[in-house]
Amino acid sequence: MTSLRLYLNKVAFSGPDLDSWEKLSEVLENDSPWARSSEWDPSPAILSARSARRVTPQIRLALTVAEQLGDSLGSDAGWVFASSVGEGETLHVILEALRTPDMMIQPLRFQNAVHNAAAGQWSIAAGITGPMTSIAALDQTAGAGLLKAALQVSREDRPVGLVVYDVPMPEPLNAKRPLGVPLGVGLSLSPTAGQDASAAIDITLCREPPTAPSQLASTALQATGNPVCDFLPLLELLSRKATGQVILGLHGGSALRLDVSAA
């Protein structure tokens, strides 16, 4: 069975009351509870206040995750963005415009309606000119994102920044697919063990059921319905600096087995 080895150099996290990996890691390490305490709209430092207002909460969230990884990745890195629903707010605004006779869509809205809007905005903000992709796989988007990142790390022999994010959509879309709270996870991955490597992850394909989160905060986060939460069992392991195995689901019945060990 094929196994791909990745080295993990950095983890990023962005969510309500948990706007960094350090915060989530501490909550998980102590098995503390989590409950959303307030409305939260992430604001990436890389965008000016004016630029931030011109992009959606989806893009702002993705950029807060990407910029946490930024300094761990060189200009040769590839970037994989993954989101189950992508630009839900823009989709709703455009669909509403189509209910009017003149169907007027704002040009800026339209060019930022694409699923890779966050990837494109990150490339512009950070001046990145390397390969970048944007993928979706319904409830298994986290697994798909990690799979693509692993393919790129191993076949192109380059570090990869993985950014997985989803933001709840406005009504009436939300009622059909509630995502709970905005959440984003980032992983900085490389093909060789550098001095920053905190763990090694061996990835193989399997057909086992996905691992469920086991701690108070991660169980509460998973209950929100955001597919980014598929990463929580892996993050639980990483917060304890433990070794072990995590199964991450893929669309269509297969899954990824992650064997996590010390780098």
Added chain:
Amino acid sequence: MTVNFGGRNADHIGITGYALASCVGTGRGAHLDAITTGRSGLTPCAYPDLPFDCYVGHVAGLESMQFPAGISDFDNRANRLALSALQSDGFLEAAGKMRERWGADRCGVILGTSTSGIEKLESVYRGRTRDDDPLPDDYVMSHNDNHQAVAAFTQKYLGLSGPSYTISTACSSSAKALIDATQLIETGFCDAVVVGGVDTLCLISLNGFEAMQLVSREPCRPCDAGRNGLSIGEAAGFLIVERDHDHCIRLSGMGESSDGVSMSTPPKDGAGAAVAMRAALAGAGISPDQIGYVNLHGTATPTNDTAECAAVSNVFGSDTPASSLKGMLGHTLGAAGAVEAIMCIIALEENLIPGNTGLGELDPDISCDIVAHTRTAELSHVVSNAFGFGGSNCALLFSQ
């Protein structure tokens, strides 16, 4: 001729089957005929309620197709379009053989699309009478507008259970899907992958490009001095990519890059596009003068064609034959990468350089050798470009 693959294709990955449907017809025969004659499939847009006139690449007859009863919950225009391609040219039999050979678990499905089945969500939204009306009870996002919906349908319809996801990088989506398929096989995660590109006409695409003043009022004319915008088309293309197949056309090189400067406008010299094309050449170990034809992304907007052609002549010199298929098929958005890859494969098989349908007077600022009319030529290697919003560039190199 000996070709150095730079370590690539150790798994002898080949393209063992394909199928496509577009405005020029369904199946290989219709598309070979369109290449041979240079005919355009673009027709005046008859989209109900569209508040402006334009030409589109419309696929006729999708409404009257019989949709498979067992999976009727996937019934929407995008999946009908996919179905029309999947049911053509013996593709189902070829996919069946693939599944038998490797096992369903070893066969992946990677789709590229920008809008998936969103056309159905548009009509559901427009059917609501009050602003706070919910969506109808029987509307299911996962089977319709969700980006993965066409991939999920394809997996179910073909009975495949290997890894599956969707690439959605606007108009480069399904070109990039071929890269992922190759990597899935090279890493041993799959033995075969069905790659698809599907996008339908929809109000979002039509009105969105119109809002950006990029839609032509006539059939689009790529590289023409008087070009004034694109014509949107709908299409589906599927390819079977398999290991251990030596004697078929293969994806020998692939390149990706980001412009990193604008969501919608490339730099004037097409610098990012050039990086992608050079990466494809380097990966294949092929020199620029070995390329017999470059299929331009060539959308027929004033700025994009000039920038792309500057990049093409920079990489290949100014006498490598090039043309755009958009005057024939329209801009099929997320489907363009896979559909035009198949057109390039047909060109390789038939030793034909497709003409640039719609070209009248060549723009003097276009710096590469635009082939106006289809002609025969010995072809070994061709390059196909696909670029998308977000500055997403992809170049694929096919060899026989």
